[in-house]
Amino acid sequence: MRLRLRKYRILEIMDEKGINSLKVLGEHLSIDPANLSSLLGNKTNFTRETLEKLLGALDCELEDVLEVQVDKKEEGQ
Numbered sequence: 001m002r003l004r005l006r007k008y009r010i011l012e013i014m015d016e017k018g019i020n021s022l023k024v025l026g027e028h029l030s031i032d033p034a035n036l037s038s039l040l041g042n043k044t045n046f047t048r049e050t051l052e053k054l055l056g057a058l059d060c061e062l063e064d065v066l067e068v069q070v071d072k073k074e075e076g077q
Contacts, residue, residue, distance in 0.1 A: 002069045007040040010065055013058045028057035 019025050022033040029036065029050065038044040054065060
């Protein structure tokens with residue numbers, strides 16, 4: 001089981017909040033836009049601190065930005 005960021009939901013929330021680019025969101029989070037892109041693509045792991053900053057910047061709840069991905073091995077157990 002893994003926790004994954006819900007990229008498209010995050011982009012929707014950004015749009016709702018008037019945050020029009022990863023650069024602007026990255027500034028709120030003190031993260032380089034390229035690193036933020038990797039996070040949203042679930043190519044790198046996030047820290048609790050980064051997750052808390054994201055929730056604060058987007059003024060949203062944990063379930064808005066995270067999803068649980070169940071590994072196929074775990075499904076068969």
